[in-house]
């Protein structure tokens with residue numbers, strides 16, 4: 178793909194524009210929170226290092242900081258004894274309401290240990306090394322009590338949460354699936370397990386906090402400015418307006434940066450205590466216990482079909498881990514409510530309390546885990562029915578949302594499957610597993626469907642233009658690596674008829690108009706719509722002034738006919754360069770705001786983005802080693818603002834799926850409740866060498882039900898179902914069906930023997 182940064186003014190939406198922040202990123206000019214150096218005059222930062230609990234459950238029995246305090250450079254040690262009193266954490270609730278994002282999250286609040294590596298002390302010193310050395314000298318002992326760590330244990334006590342994540346109902350029932358299962362000619366009943374998974378953004382959670390009187394400024398790494406502002410204010414019991422959050426550049430989030438964590442809260446408190454800026458970053462190891470995870474799940478799928486391969490029952494039962502002290506219920510079975518037609522259907526979610534830190538939202542929460550189970554089960558069922566996996570899905574394609582009966586805003590799932598089959602060479606697939614061989618390798622192809630809800634949240638943006646035609650776009654939206662700066666610049670340039678270089682986008686600052694931030698793949702739709710509307714409002718203001726102003730060359734024309742193109746304003750056959758016009762009629766320029774909100778059609782239509790993944794793997798006959806050889810995703814996700822950034826999002830998501838399928842598992846030690854492989858050497862995410870040949874393509878789609886731009890969310894769609902496609906390919910290659918992820922060679926080898 179080529180860059181069109183220099184294209185004619187006004188034609189930018191839909192072009193593969195290079196990232197406008199690309200140069201800053203690769204030259205080191207885009208500062209992350211920990212690198213931020215622009216401190217208040219005369220101040221130098223102190224460094225905080227967090228000491229984590231060495232037991233998962235119990236109490237601090239003895240604590241002696243004397244040796245640590247004696248280390249040169251140590252300024253202060255915060256423990257539950259010296260900590261400012263903070264508001265209580267509050268009762269645990271499933272996140273149905275935004276409060277979960279903004280509730281007080283007290284730290285070092287008492288002697289009770291709720292999870293392994295929970296912060297028990299903060300050492301602040303003039304250097305990071307001194308703080309780290311001193312933290313190791315804190316003498317701390319615990320009274321340990323037994324914890325419970327195995328959510329899938331036979332004796333685990335399951336309970337039904339009141340709601341599940343994103344406010345979905347916990348269970349649903351349509352018809353009598355048990356009767357359908359009992360009477361159907363073909364059924365399957367299989368259970369799939371996904372381990373704990375970790376977000377592993379490249380940039381760890383980090384914060385620089387500084388105070389000016391009673392005003393706090395946090396440079397922090399966050400997806401959602403507003404959540405951090407409110408969450409930190411609630412924890413410190415100070416007015417929200419007194420907290421400014423700045424986060425212009427972020428090295429990935431994936432859901433782990435939606436709520437404040439210990440780095441932000443402890444940095445804020447330490448900086449206030451010391452009257453000096455304080456920096457805290459999690460170590461990579463600390464991120465495993467302190468920055469969220471995808472909870473381990475066990476999912477049982479039961480399917481029944483008639484002789485024609487039409488589903489007569491679909492039952493999806495989920496058991497998942499939740500922290501004992503704060504509930505999080507990933508909505509894994511929700512995909513099974515909308516993906517396929519079935520005469521009867523039941524979905525349930527049950528939780529098991531474990532003594533770990535809380536689960537958090539992780540890229541495609543619900544869909545990434547749920548589709549693993551559903552799409553593997555569909556593959557297994559197709560084989561049992563002697564149907565091609567795509568043909569089986571075609572036969573169960575619904576014409577309305579199976580759960581709600583709502584019409585689809587647009588649904589091109591089958592088109593994705595057909596196009597993917599054509600491009601990938603689906604006909605090369607042998608219907609009989611283990612029969613395609615190249616030397617010592619068995620070759621297999623698998624596919625799976627993708628689906629993700631299309632969301633939009635309330636957002637605001639401000640757009641200003643000066644007399645030289647320079648435009649500033651402002652919103653507190655973040656760019657977590659997704660391309661927000663670029664797409665917002667494209668939208669503004671297109672709407673205002675200006676070159677891309679005329680647009681400056683300012684993001685990630687709580688002093689800017691509020692947005693819902695980056696999460697739920699709603700970022701582009703929400704902030705993009707706000708910018709689009711702000712630009713329309715700006716054009717109208719300029720047009721009205723141009724018509725009315727004495728000094729305007731366009732005086733007396735009809736404002737409604739104004740066109741903003743080619744850096745000019747045109748009314749019929751009269752035209753004026755935009756900058757010249759503004760210089761004449763309003764030397765201070767113009768400014769307008771715009772907003773986005775959920776419209777009428779938001780809930781009257783079933784709105785999702787769709788796709789289909791295709792994977793080819795080679796499995797070594799002797800060692801069971803699995804190599805992904807090719808992977809293709811075909812997606813329909815509304816209009817594409819920028820095919821380059823969109824494709825990057827999608828292949829990034831697909832690579833997440835490959836990791837989930839083949840390598841990723843955070844291993845919780847059942848004795849100590851500790852993620853044993855808590856670094857990137859042992860928690861293995863795919864690296865370049867693992868990804869041979871990958872592509873993502875789009876099928877054109879326009880959907881006017883979600884937002885005026887006709888776009889749908891992309892960030893999470895790529896890892897919906899991607900893991901299932903790889904698992905299905907492994908089965909097709911070697912005939913071994915692994916349902917306990919990740920699919921590692923030991924499990925494959927055992928099956929092949």
Ligand code: MOS
Nearest residue numbers: 432539540696697
């Ligand atoms: Mo996403 S898991 O809402 O960042």
